[in-house]
Amino acid sequence: MNERLNDTIAPVLSLRGIRKAFDGIVAVEEFSLDLDRGEIVALVGDNGAGKSTIVKIISGVHTPNGGTLHLDGKTVDFADASSARRKGIEVVYQDLALANQQTVYMNLFLGREITHRPFGLLDRRRMMTETRKLLEDLDIRIPSTRSTIRNLSGGQRQGVAIARATRWAQKLVLLDEPTAALGVAETSKVENIVKSLKDRDLAVLIVSHNLDQVFRLSDRICVLRRGKQVGIRPTGETEKNEIVSMITGLA
Amino acid sequence: MARISLRSNTNDGSELTQIRSFLTKLDVQKYVVYLGFLAIFLFFAATLHDDGFLSTRNLSNIVLQTAPATIMAIGLVFALSAGEIDISFGSIVAVSALVAAMVMRGQPALFGILAGLGAGIAIGALNGVFVAFLGLPSFLVTLATLGLFAGVARSLTNLQSVPVLNDFFTEFFGSGSVAGIPSLVIWTLAAVIAGHLVFRETRFGAHVIATGDNPNAAQVSGIRVPRIRFLVLTISGACAGLAGLLYAGRLQAAKYTLGESDLMTVIAAVIVGGTALTGGRGSIVGACVGSLLMGMLNNGLILMGLSVSGQMIARGLIILFAVAVSLREFNR
Ligand SMILES: Nc1ncnc2c1ncn2[C@@H]1O[C@H](COP(=O)(O)OP(=O)(O)OP(=O)(O)O)[C@@H](O)[C@H]1O
């Protein structure tokens, strides 16, 4: 797999031999994966397999104990979450990371608010316009860009979180169980948004326990068992039984 | 909740939809303080008409007397909105006033002003260092500095009050006026407008609210949360310092008791004014109206002829009621 690093078009992100231990307990070991633009890769595995840990290593929340990360072919070293963001990597966390008492548009621009030139005052109108346009593009329906987050449904909140990631991601979007708490209709809405990220030529890594969803969405499936990568399959060339036995380790 | 499609709502900016969204947002919570203000005003106007409540002199007295509390309230809005609390401001008021008055015994007013404000900023920054960079809870830190600087204020002049004889200072912060508007009113207005602009219309203000709302979200969004925590407590100290100067200017003297009795009034004014104790929401204008409401209450209870203990009991009960009403609305 190493030869891919020398391709003319390097993958957006390559993980090589990533290892992470918490207090001596190994959470992730010898993990390698390439992510390309316009591709959705699903990361599956049982509870505690290390999926969220990998997401947090890519997003800079955790520093790996070993291995390397390459962004567009260059070795990178994310000191914290904001440095990964600056490099075009956005995360939709399992626990959302929205400011619940603020408006939708202020959440979309959280930490990156737009201001008017001379006095540096907030340009609310522009933030609202951009938010409205983005939500329309993604077909996310909410009462108003000025709605307060806590008055939205779970699906609408997830929509806002994904819209924010879409707005700012230049390279890669990481989604950690984005539909775990959602109903059927909300789930299919979120799945459509995730598919549309592909059309924006972003690389997508999605963590999910829902294998039907994984098969609907992904181009490749990466299976993790007890911190070890046990295989990557092109979605079209595998089937559920194979993935299940890879996850559980039972033939 | 009705899920209106954004598609059918693309005229979001038009007047009609603005009016509609204004009406749907017209929940009581935002307006509790204004309604309460109006209700209490009308009550006193009716019952205390013959006692001079409505006289220009009495009304302007209310405004002048609340000026320092309003300035303290502005600082507290910043602290509370960021999810912190400052209960040390009363002691900061006394120290700042005393330091300014002592410096002005031999130095021009400018040095007194700088020293007084500097003391407020320094104590606020000290609170900020303990909270933001050592990770201690702001309630405990400012409880400690409340006591600490109450002691400092007492020892600075051995409990003696220090007269302020500098005419420029007493006019600038007290009895002076510009175009008929008393300087205390100008200071209050300037502080409210500046505070409101910074709080509502700058990135810093947005980061303050975001930090109080969800510090984790703020952190992963690239907001430097410790810096925000440090700055809000420093701002609170600076506001208390300015309030100390206003007291010294109006009373033409500084004493360790200044600011001592403002804690309950200021916290009540801020909460009634729509600021969440738990962070993430605040209003400078609301706090200003809340402060006027408290001042009016004080004044009315005195005019009603209540004894000092009666006033304290009535005020406590009314504040309890007012805070309960506003918090019920917020936590719905
Ligand atoms: N901050 C941490 N400190 C200590 N141990 C941790 C920490 N984060 C994760 N772990 C451990 O690392 C292992 C992998 O956890 P991780 O959260 O990555 O699993 P996961 O695959 O996301 O599971 P789930 O499907 O339940 O979300 C677990 O054994 C977990 O207890």
Ligand SMILES: [Mg+2]
């Ligand atoms: Mg997980």
